[in-house]
């Protein structure tokens with residue numbers, strides 16, 4: 439295979455133990471092809487330190503066979519490109535939260551400036567046959583910028599978050615420009631078929647695109663192949679982690695503490711898209727409507743801190759803390775608290791132990807591109823005595839994981855009923871569902887995802 443160049447907002451060092459399956463999977467491919475990984479260094483340079491908008495120092499270093507190339511951002515670029523346009527406009531918009539989107543021309547200008555700067559820095563590092571794979575909403579216009587500098591390589595794009603329906607997308611000022619930028623790619627990958635359908639309807643109605651069949655769309659004098667490539671996890675790696683020292687320790691502590699009690703778990707970044715307040719309300723409804731769960735069911739909710747300098751994230755944190763305090767105050771006993779809320783990042787090596795100890799996992803985002811926690815939970819179960827996955831129908835993962843208990847997270851009573859059903863599910867049914875789910879996450883794991891995407895890109899006509 440040709441050399442692979444991955445571009446993402448942030449880089450993860452594939453050799454670090456803390457890196458997740460995605461970093462490792464991309465790292466494998468990069469290593470095998472002597473590839474290049476390009477993105478922001480994570481460093482923000484102040485004006486006083488010489489940071490200038492649209493400029494950033496390039497650093498390269500070698501990690502095994504892989505070249506890591508990063509650029510710093512000055513504060514103004516970081517605030518407008520990353521905090522502003524990416525996280526205050528595109529993230530809420532694409533998660534159907536128009537109400538939280540904060541459109542302004544400075545953010546958009548910063549977004550364009552940083553994408554242009556990335557293109558300028560990347561261009562000299564490219565070889566003519568490189569396969570370029572660009573990731574996520576931070577970098578949608580990057581291929582268009584590269585093309586304008588004469589880049590003729592095959593370039594693919596993968597959107598990790600949902601694509602909203604056309605009328606919602608049309609509310610974004612400058613949406614025509616953004617979607618047009620997707621036509622600079624040869625292959626555009628989405629998480630779910632629902633996203634592809636939204637893309638198709640958008641380009642049909644707003645861009646007068648020609649449908650050439652088999653996922654090919656023609657507009658703006660270019661043809662793009664758009665398809666769903668549902669991302670997966672490294673099932674074996676995660677299952678193996680379950681047997682590691684830290685995971686076993688966590689599992690045993692949980693089993694000891696909750697031996698007679700049933701443990702429910704939630705593991706999320708503290709993001710408003712993840713439906714955490716709705717989840718706590720559903721759990722509260724469970725305790726209210728099915729009192730046999732009082733003093734017996736406990737929800738451990740890990741909410742790892744993220745994007746804390748964006749207001750909407752401070753708001754969701756306060757709302758969640760209020761709800762957890764309320765439910766614990768209303769239902770807690772001297773020897774039992776319904777919710778254990780942990781606002782910290784838990785070590786990755788412990789997560790599989792927590793997953794395995796959880797009788798039920800609540801994965802109930804209001805919108806999610808895919809949701810990997812759902813898949814990690816399945817991978818960590820003991821097949822002889824597996825737990826039950828309660829999954830939002832609005833997670834991309836719901837298209838694949840049909841044997842989970844699917845819920846509408848906005849429906850508090852319906853969600854509480856599903857949790858009750860999960861808690862009472864007989865062993866045989868749990869086993870049958872788990873077996874099917876495990877087959878599904880194995881069939882389309884992270885290696886399948888990267889191979890399928892890259893093969894599609896390699897076969898695309900440049």
Ligand code: GDG
Pocket residue numbers: 458598599669705706707740741742782783784785786787789806807808809810811814
């Ligand atoms: C985006 C899309 C899409 C969570 N808490 C802790 C922790 N995690 C890990 C999980 C999982 C990962 O973070 C989260 O992945 P998700 O898929 O749930 O969500 P996003 O971060 O929103 O990712 C999403 C994904 O991209 C991939 O395409 O699925 O839809 O939004 O691996 O285990 N890890 C550690 N401590 C924590 O406390 N170590």
